[in-house]
Amino acid sequence: MQAVASSIPWQYDYDAVLEQARAERKFVLLDVFNPG
Amino acid sequence: MTYPQAWVAQAIAQYAIPLQIDNSKSENNQLLHRIHHIWTPDVRILHYDGFELYRWDGFLPPSEFAARLECAVGMAYLRLKRFDEAEKAYVDVLRRFSTSYAAPEAQYYLGVVRYRRDPDSDELLTQWAQLRGRYPASEYRVKQSFKELPD
Numbered sequence: 001m002q003a004v005a006s007s008i009p010w011q012y013d014y015d016a017v018l019e020q021a022r023a024e025r026k027f028v029l030l031d032v033f034n035p036g
Numbered sequence: 037m038t039y040p041q042a043w044v045a046q047a048i049a050q051y052a053i054p055l056q057i058d059n060s061k062s063e064n065n066q067l068l069h070r071i072h073h074i075w076t077p078d079v080r081i082l083h084y085d086g087f088e089l090y091r092w093d094g095f096l097p098p099s100e101f102a103a104r105l106e107c108a109v110g111m112a113y114l115r116l117k118r119f120d121e122a123e124k125a126y127v128d129v130l131r132r133f134s135t136s137y138a139a140p141e142a143q144y145y146l147g148v149v150r151y152r153r154d155p156d157s158d159e160l161l162t163q164w165a166q167l168r169g170r171y172p173a174s175e176y177r178v179k180q181s182f183k184e185l186p187d
Contacts, residue, residue: 007045010056014067017055021084027112029052029105032068032078034059 039098047102051109052081081108089115103133107142114145119153140174143167 010031011017021028039045048054057064059076071080071088080091090108110125126149129142147163164180171177 007040007042008048008054009045010054012056012058014055014057017053018082018084018086021053021082024053026084027052027089027109028080028082028084029048029054030057030078030080030082031054032057032059032071032073032076032080034076036060 039101041098044098044102047105051105081112083112083116099133100136100138103129103136103138103142106133107138107145110142110145110149114149114152117152119149122149123153134170140167140171140176143171144176144179 011020017028020026057067059068059073059078075093077095078091078093081089083089089112092104092108096104106125106129110122110129113119113122113125123146126142126146129136129138130146133139133142143163144167147160147167150157150159150163161183164183167174167177167180168184
């Protein structure tokens with residue numbers, strides 16, 4: 001599927017995001033996608 | 037998963053850090069194997085300890101995605117026994133997305149939240165009566181149908 005501009009500020013490092021979520025006391029929204 | 041609408045990004049940012057994993061990149065294989073990934077889009081709400089609190093597969097258009105996200109947040113808070121926050125999320129789904137596919141689930145679990153917070157209240161049966169009236173053909177109506185059986 002052709003990528004479309006997104007306003008979501010995606011991050012790509014699983015461990016770093018979990019640490020950030022812990023620090024900010026937020027959940028993680030994980031989206032596994034296929035670019036094809 | 038891409039949504040150009042700013043309000044979708046705002047809805048996500050309110051509750052979560054967005055993490056995207058490309059399943060075509062080999063460096064992600066170990067993670068994908070560990071989480072038993074099978075289809076895309078594969079959307080999950082994780083606690084910051086890595087525990088999966090809610091998940092769903094497949095595309096949803098923006099309004100259905102937003103409703104499902106709010107339901108997911110409700111379930112995440114419920115599993116963490118943060119009942120007030122869970123209630124707020126489910127009430128929000130019913131107020132803003134009452135015709136969405138997520139709405140019957142929100143109606144069902146609104147009763148569960150209120151019952152878990154106060155087992156002496158009548159709210160479980162009250163909310164499930166609302167479920168029967170508003171979403172009679174839903175799977176969640178079936179889930180509470182044992183309450184409709186004669187004693």
